[in-house]
Amino acid sequence: MSEHILSVHDLDVNEGQIPREDWFESSDTLQHLRKNKRFPTIWCSGCGIGVVMGSLIRAIESLGLENNNVALVAGIGCTARMPVYMDYNTLHTTHGRALAFATGLKIARPDMKIIAIMGDGDAMAIGGNHFIHAARRNIGITALVVNNSIYGMTGGQQSPTTPLDMRATTAPYGNIEPPFPICDLASAAGATYVARSTVYHPLELDKYLAQAISNDGFSLVEAVSYCHTTYGRINKLGSAADMMRVLKENSISKSAYDKLSDEEREFNTKTVRGVLHTKKRPEYTKVYGTLVDRVHEEAIKPRNYGGH
Amino acid sequence: MTELVSAVNQAPAKPAKKGPRGEVKIFATWCKGCTICVEFCPTHVLAMHPNGNHPIVVDQEKCTACHFCDTHCPDLAIVVRKIE
Numbered sequence: 001m002s003e004h005i006l007s008v009h010d011l012d013v014n015e016g017q018i019p020r021e022d023w024f025e026s027s028d029t030l031q032h033l034r035k036n037k038r039f040p041t042i043w044c045s046g047c048g049i050g051v052v053m054g055s056l057i058r059a060i061e062s063l064g065l066e067n068n069n070v071a072l073v074a075g076i077g078c079t080a081r082m083p084v085y086m087d088y089n090t091l092h093t094t095h096g097r098a099l100a101f102a103t104g105l106k107i108a109r110p111d112m113k114i115i116a117i118m119g120d121g122d123a124m125a126i127g128g129n130h131f132i133h134a135a136r137r138n139i140g141i142t143a144l145v146v147n148n149s150i151y152g153m154t155g156g157q158q159s160p161t162t163p164l165d166m167r168a169t170t171a172p173y174g175n176i177e178p179p180f181p182i183c184d185l186a187s188a189a190g191a192t193y194v195a196r197s198t199v200y201h202p203l204e205l206d207k208y209l210a211q212a213i214s215n216d217g218f219s220l221v222e223a224v225s226y227c228h229t230t231y232g233r234i235n236k237l238g239s240a241a242d243m244m245r246v247l248k249e250n251s252i253s254k255s256a257y258d259k260l261s262d263e264e265r266e267f268n269t270k271t272v273r274g275v276l277h278t279k280k281r282p283e284y285t286k287v288y289g290t291l292v293d294r295v296h297e298e299a300i301k302p303r304n305y306g307g308h
Numbered sequence: 309m310t311e312l313v314s315a316v317n318q319a320p321a322k323p324a325k326k327g328p329r330g331e332v333k334i335f336a337t338w339c340k341g342c343t344i345c346v347e348f349c350p351t352h353v354l355a356m357h358p359n360g361n362h363p364i365v366v367d368q369e370k371c372t373a374c375h376f377c378d379t380h381c382p383d384l385a386i387v388v389r390k391i392e
Contacts, residue, residue, distance in 0.1 A: 051381075203379060
């Protein structure tokens with residue numbers, strides 16, 4: 001095969017390259033990247049976070065939103081490096097507080113589309129309370145949780161979504177804690193749009209992200225990804241391509257899952273992809289706006305008002 | 309005999325394959341060589357460069373513009389354009 005390649009394309013590594021400036025113009029997705037940032041991206045070779053970044057750009061583009069009307073809020077972690085490369089309003093906050101900052105931003109600017117980009121450790125561990133309370137208030141934020149089952153950036157420590165019996169650097173004999181089901185948690189806490197897909201299915205992610213951003217209320221999209229550098233190595237799961245193949249084989253669409261018998265559903269170990277939960281509830285900033293208007297109009301004083 | 313030869317020469321060229329065709333562009337400077345595109349390409353359009361750490365297009369005609377490689381490229385280093 002290699003002789004064939006040599007005869008067809010006898011190229012030097014960097015020969016025939018497109019200039020960097022021209023590359024940004026070669027597709028609609030690439031035009032939304034920040035041209036002054038250092039590329040290639042910071043993530044490991046083959047990391048699924050880059051796939052989610054492409055999906056997010058395509059989803060925002062499909063809705064025809066102006067770049068200035070979108071704000072991306074991120075915390076700390078591998079996933080939180082995503083907004084750095086994207087040409088929207090961005091906010092890089094402290095660990096786990098992406099949703100807290102996003103809540104403030106949404107109340108100040110209810111007209112903007114706010115997307116909080118978090119990893120599983122960011123959203124479920126240190127930011128767990130922000131997550132359930134943002135869902136309870138049904139504030140119009142889209143939470144994009146990229147779930148790679150581990151703390152990747154700090155060296156593969158066990159996270160709240162590490163599956164049972166899998167190893168991590170802080171669980172060398174296997175994890176004994178059951179993982180958090182992110183989508184079930186969000187549905188129970190009161191989110192009005194909950195969807196899940198994997199990085200093997202980026203076109204599904206595009207669709208769900210677009211629906212989540214247009215949903216008026218708290219939306220959660222869980223993008224199931226992988227970390228082949230720490231989690232994959234310690235559990236001997238192979239390369240990035242191998243782990244992506246596992247995502248393909250170990251996932252089942254919601255429509256196929258609904259057709260299974262009760263017994264099959266009980267023993268299902270595959271990730272269910274699809275829109276898992278939708279509900280109609282009043283959005284927080286709208287309720288807050290009507291409250292402010294009512295108080296201004298009627299000059300209602302709070303019950304414990306001690307003025308005069 | 310001469311008639312037969314001329315008939316062969318006049319025979320139309322092999323018709324183009326049915327379905328959409330695509331054109332693959334690779335920006336090797338951004339590629340980190342994860343080989344996802346090469347391993348998953350359903351028609352084996354791409355292969356790894358024998359000396360470099362990035363894929364190259366080895367069989368352009370086979371590309372069906374399925375957009376697997378450009379949507380799954382974690383480094384946004386591939387663009388597939390559909391040819392009419």
